[in-house]
Structures are given as C-alpha cells and as structure tokens.
Amino acid sequence: MAYESVDKLQKALVDNVFHYAKDSKKAAGRALGTIVEIITYYLIKTWGLNNQISIERGLEEYGNPDITHNVEFSLHPIVRSSFLIIDKTDKSITANKILKALQEQKYNLKGFEPKNNQLLNNGVLRNACTIATSKESFLLCSIKADKGDKFELHIYEQSKKPYSVFECKRVGVEEGMSKGPQTIEKAKQGAYVARSASSLQKIRTESGELHGIIYKSDGSYIIKPFVDLMEEIIYSKDKELLRRFILTVGVVSNHGNWFTSENQNKELKVLAQSYDWLLFLTDVGLAEFIEKLLFKPTKEFAPIREAFISSYTVTKKKNQFTKVQMNMEADRILLDYFSKNLNTIEGWFNIISPKKKKLLTLKDELKELKNKNWTTILK
DNA sequence: GGGATACTGGTGGAAATGGT
DNA sequence: ACCATTTCCACCAGTATCCC
Numbered sequence: 001m002a003y004e005s006v007d008k009l010q011k012a013l014v015d016n017v018f019h020y021a022k023d024s025k026k027a028a029g030r031a032l033g034t035i036v037e038i039i040t041y042y043l044i045k046t047w048g049l050n051n052q053i054s055i056e057r058g059l060e061e062y063g064n065p066d067i068t069h070n071v072e073f074s075l076h077p078i079v080r081s082s083f084l085i086i087d088k089t090d091k092s093i094t095a096n097k098i099l100k101a102l103q104e105q106k107y108n109l110k111g112f113e114p115k116n117n118q119l120l121n122n123g124v125l126r127n128a129c130t131i132a133t134s135k136e137s138f139l140l141c142s143i144k145a146d147k148g149d150k151f152e153l154h155i156y157e158q159s160k161k162p163y164s165v166f167e168c169k170r171v172g173v174e175e176g177m178s179k180g181p182q183t184i185e186k187a188k189q190g191a192y193v194a195r196s197a198s199s200l201q202k203i204r205t206e207s208g209e210l211h212g213i214i215y216k217s218d219g220s221y222i223i224k225p226f227v228d229l230m231e232e233i234i235y236s237k238d239k240e241l242l243r244r245f246i247l248t249v250g251v252v253s254n255h256g257n258w259f260t261s262e263n264q265n266k267e268l269k270v271l272a273q274s275y276d277w278l279l280f281l282t283d284v285g286l287a288e289f290i291e292k293l294l295f296k297p298t299k300e301f302a303p304i305r306e307a308f309i310s311s312y313t314v315t316k317k318k319n320q321f322t323k324v325q326m327n328m329e330a331d332r333i334l335l336d337y338f339s340k341n342l343n344t345i346e347g348w349f350n351i352i353s354p355k356k357k358k359l360l361t362l363k364d365e366l367k368e369l370k371n372k373n374w375t376t377i378l379k
Numbered sequence: 380g381g382g383a384t385a386c387t388g389g390t391g392g393a394a395a396t397g398g399t
Numbered sequence: 400a401c402c403a404t405t406t407c408c409a410c411c412a413g414t415a416t417c418c419c
Binding site for chain 1: 400401402403409410411412413414
C-alpha cells in the first residue's frame with residue numbers, strides 16, 4: 001500500500017487535484033467525505049437495496065415533526081413498483097418527460113406533485129431520482145436497462161417513513177498536529193440526529209447500562225437493555241413496535257487518533273452510543289478504493305478517474321462524482337466492481353457498535369426490515 | 380497547554396429565476 | 400411549456416481564537 005494513512009492520501013489529493021482551491025486542504029477533505037459517501041452508497045446498492053434508498057431527505061424527529069434533519073441515505077418501504085420503456089433522445093431525460101409517459105399509460109398520479117429533476121443529463125445520471133412527491137410517499141425512477149435505442153426505466157414509490165437511515169462522517173488531522181482536531185461539534189450534531197429519529201430511544205440506568213425505551217400508541221412502553229430491545233423489534237411482527245422504528249447507522253472514517261483497538265476518543269464514544277450501529281471505514285479500505293479507481297486505475301477503471309478528475313477543476317461545470325450526480329459509465333463500472341469484490345469491500349468496515357457484532361448481522365437486520373409487511377404496519 | 384468554540388471556505392441540492 | 404442557470408440553505412471539513 002503506497003499510502004499507509006488517509007492523511008497522506010489527503011496530501012496527495014491537495015498536490016495533484018485541489019491545488020486550484022483557495023483552501024486546498026479543506027476541499028480535499030470535503031472530497032474524501034464524498035468518497036466515503038459513495039463507498040457507503042454503492043455498498044448498500046450492492047446489498048440489493050437500490051430501490052429502497054432515498055438521498056438527503058428531511059427526516060422528522062420522532063414525536064416532534066416540526067424539526068427535520070437532512071439525512072444522507074434513508075431506506076424506505078416500497079409501495080408500488082412498475083416498469084416503463086422510453087425512447088432515447090439526445091436531450092436529457094427529465095421528470096416531466098417520465099411523468100407524461102406514465103400518464104399515457106394511465107398510471108395513477110393522483111395526489112402527486114411533480115419535481116423537476118433530471119434522471120439523465122449529458123451522460124450524468126441522477127441516483128435515487130425523485131420525479132414526484134405526495135403527502136405520504138415519494139415517486140422515484142432509475143434506469144433498469146439500456147435497450148439500444150430505448151431505456152427500460154424502473155418506477156417505484158417509496159413510503160415516506162423510512163425504516164433505516166445512514167450517515168457518513170470524516171475528520172482529518174490538523175496540520176502539524178499528531179492528533180485530530182479538538183472539536184466535538186460534528187459528533188454532537190450527528191449524535192443529536194441519531195438520537196431523535198427513532199421511536200426506540202436510548203436512556204441510561206443508574207448503574208450506567210444503556211437501555212432502550214419504546215412507546216406504543218396507547219401510551220404504554222417497554223424498557224429493556226438496548227441491544228436486546230432493538231433485536232426484538234427488528235425480528236418482531238408487532239406493528240406497534242415497528243411503526244415508527246428507524247434503525248440508525250453511522251459510517252466514520254479515520255480521524256488521526258480517534259480510534260485504536262483499545263482506545264477510543266471522546267468523539268467516537270459519543271457517536272458509538274448514539275447510532276444503533278456505528279461502522280468504521282478503515283484507512284486501508286479508503287486507500288484501496290482511491291488508489292485502484294482514482295489514482296492509478298487500470299484501463300477498465302479509467303472512466304471512474306475521468307469522472308472524478310473532471311469534477312474538480314477551476315472551470316468545472318458540474319460535479320459528476322457524487323452520491324447523487326454520477327457519470328453513467330462510472331456508475332456501471334462501480335456497480336460491477338462492488339458486486340465482484342463484495343467480500344473485500346465488506347472487509348473494509350470494522351464494527352464499533354454494537355460490540356462483537358458482524359457486518360453480516362447488519363445485512364440480515366436490513367433484509368429483515370426490508371421484507372416486513374409495511375403496508376399493514378403503516379396503515 | 381489543551382479542550383471548546385467561533386469562524387471560514389467548499390459543496391450539493393432544492394427552489395427560485397431566467398432563457399428559449 | 401420546458402429546461403438551464405442562479406440563488407440560497409444546510410451541511411461538511413479545516414483552522415484561529417478563546418478560555419481555563
């Protein structure tokens with residue numbers, strides 16, 4: 001491994017890509033954050049959850065809908081799903097165009113407000129593209145297949161209430177310092193959102209144990225050790241427990257000495273006890289992704305580097321390497337790369353909490369939640 | 380000296396505005 | 400009417416400053 005730490009990688013990005021920015025280190029750090037998001041997003045996609053994902057939705061606090069927080073990724077139950085063939089044109093594919101085609105097919109759009117997003121524009125596609133919204137749901141669209149002169153589109157309606165949310169965070173090391181920055185504000189912000197989203201709330205006992213409390217609609221409640229209660233809810237069929245439950249997942253990458261196997265810093269402790277699951281993307285994983293796909297790609301991966309580099313220049317028009325805006329060719333190669341190397345990529349993640357759990361367990365829990373009978377539960 | 384806070388720059392995305 | 404561009408806001412990341 002040429003870059004033994006992410007801090008060195010960040011330096012390389014400063015020298016090679018972000019030299020134009022006024023604060024090049026900050027811009028490089030921001031880009032590393034974007035890369036963490038992309039790795040997380042394509043991992044969830046590869047787990048078969050593509051059509052459940054929404055990006056940057058305003059999530060209401062549990063029991064306090066006046067306050068919302070934009071969350072990176074949220075997973076929603078699917079209410080409706082169908083397919084649509086449309087002609088390719090030189091122009092972009094807009095929400096408008098898709099909605100018109102749906103109307104011709106007598107697709108029921110009652111109660112939906114159209115959005116003006118573009119599914120495809122100049123070879124850049126929009127991930128988790130919302131074409132319309134209603135009071136209780138979102139209508140999204142993705143490209144299912146390229147059929148020569150036509151595209152097959154997947155149209156799917158997501159229920160507004162998610163069953164899981166993901167947030168990604170990254171903090172680098174200050175110049176000339178051996179430690180990460182002193183600030184804990186970012187951890188506090190993440191912790192606040194993580195702790196206010198779900199009906200399963202966290203409390204401490206007198207002896208310092210982490211317990212969970214969840215209310216039912218009649219005002220009765222259950223209090224139990226947190227992880228036990230969380231598992232009970234995930235594997236239950238009780239709509240009272242599942243109705244407003246949201247599994248919260250945090251993904252962090254290295255922060256100087258945030259983390260060693262025996263010693264966690266305050267920031268990491270705060271996050272670990274606030275998310276239901278806290279994953280740690282290792283330096284080795286992040287470095288492998290950046291080296292293989294962005295710095296020294298083989299011919300096969302060259303379009304990924306191209307999409308990345310062209311997104312960061314003084315004259316760039318539009319970023320085509322983010323969780324939402326992604327170069328179409330790069331998207332195809334990324335999906336292929338993730339499905340072929342899934343075991344390796346899953347190995348890039350350590351589990352910080354719940355203690356002693358495996359990534360496989362999170363995968364199972366998400367699958368379990370995905371397959372619940374949500375139409376009955378949310379009725 | 381070190382930890383918390385204040386401040387700055389960078390960016391994506393939704394909404395508002397402009398152009399054809 | 401339809402799409403492209405601009406504006407504004409929330410959030411991300413790094414660093415200067417404050418305060419004990």
